[in-house]
Amino acid sequence: MLDDSFIFGLGFFAQGLFSARLLVQWFLSEKAKKVVSPDLFWQLSLVASILLLIYGILRKDLVIVGGQFVSFYIYLRNLQLKNVWQSFPWWLRVLALSAPVLAILFLFITPTEYNIRDMMHNPLITAQLYTVGAIGQFIFTFRFIYQLIYSERHHESLLPPMFWVISITGSLIIIGYAIVRRDPVIILGQIFGTLIYSRNLILYYTQRVRDREAPTDE
Structure with a gap:
């Protein structure tokens, strides 16, 4: 069995990348005085998602694994919409496309303790807790x-205001789930994310007010 310090270290590194993507998006949005969707946001999301998927497997947590599997390919599609994906080497694109699928296959065929059966019967996660976590992850992924x-x-990668509203809703539920699970990686990551989501909403509505008050040429 892997040492907990390694598992949590991997998780914190993944969350660090997720936090970095939000910081980049927040900084560039503040600079532009409107909500923007930078290339680096999606590139960091892709790498962080793979690492958090591995973390979820090592934590035997289907809630984490399920959320990352769906989100990963949406990150990929946004890179395509921004015409960034096509610039990656072909071997890197193949590796990225296959990574989540290989991780799921690993769960079904591995003889180790990190398999789908053990994850579904994790004694540290009750059916009620799984339900709460699944609802939170579903909302969070639906964004x-x-x-x-x-x-x-x-026909372009955008981050609309409802994206941030859904993010905050799902994040708050996941924070509750993570508190019960005693998962500092998810707790800290989601709390930080909620602050950025809220700031993006403020930026969006500030921009709307500014646009309404701007003089129009007659």
Whole structure:
């Protein structure tokens, strides 16, 4: 069995990358005085998602694993919409596309304790707690489904205001789940994220007020 310090270290590193993507997005949004969707936001998301997927497997936590599996491919699609994905070497694209699938296959075929059966019967996670975590992760993941649909309609990668509202809702539920699970990685990551989500909402509505008050040429 792997040492807990290694597992938590991996988790904190993954959350650090997720936090870095939010800091980049926040800094560039503040600079532009409007909410923006930078390339680096999605690139960091892709790497962090793979690492957090591994962390979820090592923690035997299907809530974490399920959320990352869906979000990963939405990050990928946003990179395509921003014409960044095509610039990656072909071997890196193949590796990225196959990484989550290989992780899921590992869960079903591995003879180690990190398999799907042990994860589904983790004695540290009750059915009620799984339900709360699944609801929170579903809402949290749905934000990217909503964001992708919105972006596809506008033919560019965008972060609409409802994306941040859904993010805050899902994040608060996941924080409650993580507190019961005693998972400092998820707790700290989600608390930090909630602050950035809230700031993006403020930026969006500040921009709307500024646009309404701007003089129009007659």
